[in-house]
Amino acid sequence: MPPTPPPPGEPLLRIAGVNHTFGTGDAKTQVLFDNDLEVMPGELVIMSGPSGSGKTTILTLVGGLRSVQEGDIQIWDARRGDYRSLRGLDEAGLVEVRRLIGFIFQRHNLFDSLQAVQNVRLARELFPGSDPDRIEKLLTYLGLATRMDYKPAGLSGGQRQRVAVARALINRPKLILADEPTAALDANSGLAVITLLQHLARARDPADLARLVQRPHEEDDGSGRITPEQAAMLAGLTAEKGATSLIVTHDARIMNRADRIVHMERGKIVSNVVVAERLFVAEGLRRCAFFAAILPEQQQAIADGVCIGQHPDLPVRGPAEAKYAGKLEVFRPGDVILRQGDPVTDASRFYLIRRGGVRIDRDSGDGPRTVAELTARDFFGDRALVTNEPRNATITATDTTEVYTIGRETFRRYEAISRPFIERIAAVYGSAALG
Numbered sequence: 001m002p003p004t005p006p007p008p009g010e011p012l013l014r015i016a017g018v019n020h021t022f023g024t025g026d027a028k029t030q031v032l033f034d035n036d037l038e039v040m041p042g043e044l045v046i047m048s049g050p051s052g053s054g055k056t057t058i059l060t061l062v063g064g065l066r067s068v069q070e071g072d073i074q075i076w077d078a079r080r081g082d083y084r085s086l087r088g089l090d091e092a093g094l095v096e097v098r099r100l101i102g103f104i105f106q107r108h109n110l111f112d113s114l115q116a117v118q119n120v121r122l123a124r125e126l127f128p129g130s131d132p133d134r135i136e137k138l139l140t141y142l143g144l145a146t147r148m149d150y151k152p153a154g155l156s157g158g159q160r161q162r163v164a165v166a167r168a169l170i171n172r173p174k175l176i177l178a179d180e181p182t183a184a185l186d187a188n189s190g191l192a193v194i195t196l197l198q199h200l201a202r203a204r205d206p207a208d209l210a211r212l213v214q215r216p217h218e219e220d221d222g223s224g225r226i227t228p229e230q231a232a233m234l235a236g237l238t239a240e241k242g243a244t245s246l247i248v249t250h251d252a253r254i255m256n257r258a259d260r261i262v263h264m265e266r267g268k269i270v271s272n273v274v275v276a277e278r279l280f281v282a283e284g285l286r287r288c289a290f291f292a293a294i295l296p297e298q299q300q301a302i303a304d305g306v307c308i309g310q311h312p313d314l315p316v317r318g319p320a321e322a323k324y325a326g327k328l329e330v331f332r333p334g335d336v337i338l339r340q341g342d343p344v345t346d347a348s349r350f351y352l353i354r355r356g357g358v359r360i361d362r363d364s365g366d367g368p369r370t371v372a373e374l375t376a377r378d379f380f381g382d383r384a385l386v387t388n389e390p391r392n393a394t395i396t397a398t399d400t401t402e403v404y405t406i407g408r409e410t411f412r413r414y415e416a417i418s419r420p421f422i423e424r425i426a427a428v429y430g431s432a433a434l435g
């Protein structure tokens with residue numbers, strides 16, 4: 001059977017209710033507390049958090065390097081076309097799970113008696129039939145062309161780390177787990193590794209890659225560049241997309257390139273933000289006069305509180321009602337979202353259109369008339385929450401429409417800051433404002 005991706009909208013990795021305890025008796029300490037996380041195929045996920053917060057423990061559980069005690073972890077197995085649950089697996093089952101995964105861990109466990117190229121070949125032999133040139137290509141891309149026949153003892157820490165990266169990626173795993181993969185690397189190598197992971201995940205804008213490439217006679221400003229030779233090799237190494245990476249790192253240069261940033265504190269995932277969705281919502285808020293008046297950090301905190309999904313270009317799937325309660329609503333064509341004359345209550349909301357479109361009808365005494373059509377990135381419903389007057393228009397979905405929603409309580413919280421500003425620009429909330 002050819003490898004199959006997860007069903008549309010379903011994650012590649014699902015962590016649900018995971019607790020973990022080390023030791024027994026008096027020495028027993030719980031280090032993970034009720035963790036949930038879903039990672040979509042082709043996402044680059046960065047996990048951050050203070051030392052001791054449980055990042056490595058989660059990674060080793062996902063990797064089948066320890067047994068799941070409570071909760072469940074499921075990984076999509078593309079060859080079987082089904083999820084594998086790690087809960088209750090015996091050692092033989094865990095070994096099978098490990099074969100789905102590429103590990104880049106700090107203790108890189110290279111075989112001391114084998115050359116760099118042999119260390120990578122050993123991993124490939126688990127899956128005979130893959131492109132034999134790929135080992136040389138990967139090692140060359142990673143700057144090890146002249147080190148292929150060195151044994152680990154003859155390599156620097158950073159070089160050993162890069163051999164471990166090649167070994168992790170040689171079998172084209174669909175899930176890559178990396179614990180501080182760039183900690184021992186210089187700026188060029190770190191960028192080369194993260195760019196490789198990005199291009200294994202999904203196709204990227206060529207202009208983004210071009211910006212990373214060193215130009216002739218360019219001074220190295222310390223942020224690192226990849227060479228034109230490395231850039232040229234990338235397409236051949238990453239023809240097959242869809243690899244998901246879960247990377248523990250503190251490296252700010254890597255964080256900037258993540259699709260999702262997950263933060264842990266004291267054994268718990270305390271925030272989980274999709275970078276493109278956060279940007280989408282924060283930009284939407286900034287276009288609304290009420291939210292334009294508050295600080296960027298406050299706009300960002302509101303955006304982080306609601307942002308969901310994988311990317312604003314992709315529809316959310318599944319039962320939005322239960323999953324995204326209080327953050328996102330999905331309407332069908334013809335559904336009335338707001339009705340003219342409805343009073344403001346504690347359940348009233350502000351709406352930012354994520355996908356789809358709405359029609360605005362207003363009745364000024366002589367029958368309803370369409371006054372506007374709105375689409376993705378437009379917003380409505382703020383006027384009534386600012387003025388506390390009834391809704392001044394009826395808003396109907398014209399398409400399958402996803403809207404981010406922000407409740408009245410958020411308006412109350414920021415009212416003191418926003419109000420003076422709003423009064424100065426009172427015209428914004430005159431009769432022209434919608435909803």
Ligand SMILES: Nc1ncnc2c1ncn2[C@@H]1O[C@H](COP(=O)(O)OP(=O)(O)O)[C@@H](O)[C@H]1O
Binds near residue numbers: 051053058
């Ligand atoms: N094998 C172990 N036995 C006992 N305690 C452990 C073990 N591994 C980690 N811990 C403890 O679990 C907590 C989380 O550790 P870890 O997952 O390594 O955190 P991080 O990777 O975020 O630094 C820490 O308090 C650490 O001391």
Ligand SMILES: [Mg+2]
Binds near residue numbers: 056057
């Ligand atoms: Mg760690």
